[in-house]
Amino acid sequence: RLQFALAEDGLIPAWFGVQDSRGNLVNGIVFAGSLIFLGAAFVPFSHLNDMISCATLVALSLTDTSLVLLWHESPDSNPLLGNALMLTYQAACLVTSVAVTHFYQYVAGKIFGVVGVVVMIGSIVALVQKCPKSSVFGGRRGHPKGGVRQGDGYFRTPLVPYWPCLGIFINWYLIAQLHLTGVLGTLAFIGATTLYYYVYAIHHSVGNTGAWNT
Secondary structure (H helix, E strand, O other), rough: HHHHHHHOOOOHHHHHHHHOOOOOHHHHHHHHHHHHHHHHOOHHHHHHHHHHHHHHHHHHHHHHHHHHHHHEEEOOOOOOHHHHHHHHHHHHHHHHHHHHHHHOOHHHHHHHHHHHHHHHHHHHHHHHHOOOOEEEEEOOOOOOOOEEEEEOOOOOOOOOOHHHHHHHHHHHHHHHHOHHHHHHHHHHHHHHHHHHHHOOOHHOOOOOOOHHOO
């Protein structure tokens, strides 16, 4: 059904959303099943395992990042400051994790590890100081007429941004311990899907073309 939803929105060709008389997504099932069969038959399981683990950890890091940015709003004078600080934090987490995991026995590894930790801490401090926590989940610009506010009785993740940022670091530390082939495979897949989005999907998406507003 994920393919059906994507086809309905135009993110993938409508061919994937074709149903038979009983509502089965025949084209999507055959396509996805074929890919899974070929992957299981010709790609070593150790690489598949690392790719799946890497993709899951990247997704969790993005979830934590989104949570931070939904609570901490960039100032009007620099609306992308929060994004830049979180991107810097992610890069520092990656550098620190690789340095500690693979190169800590060398002087350069220790230097990169220490510098990475300093940049991580600096990014968090700058985020707290420059991007104050918004009273509305998603920020004032995201919900100009209201939204979920602090104290409304909804569950709130504690210690934002510190707790999510700790999760981001742990995710990257685990990624650094995976085999390089699996990590590169995941990055290649992410790069290919990103390229596909900007070449095809963004130009055909129903939501992007404004049809959701009609």
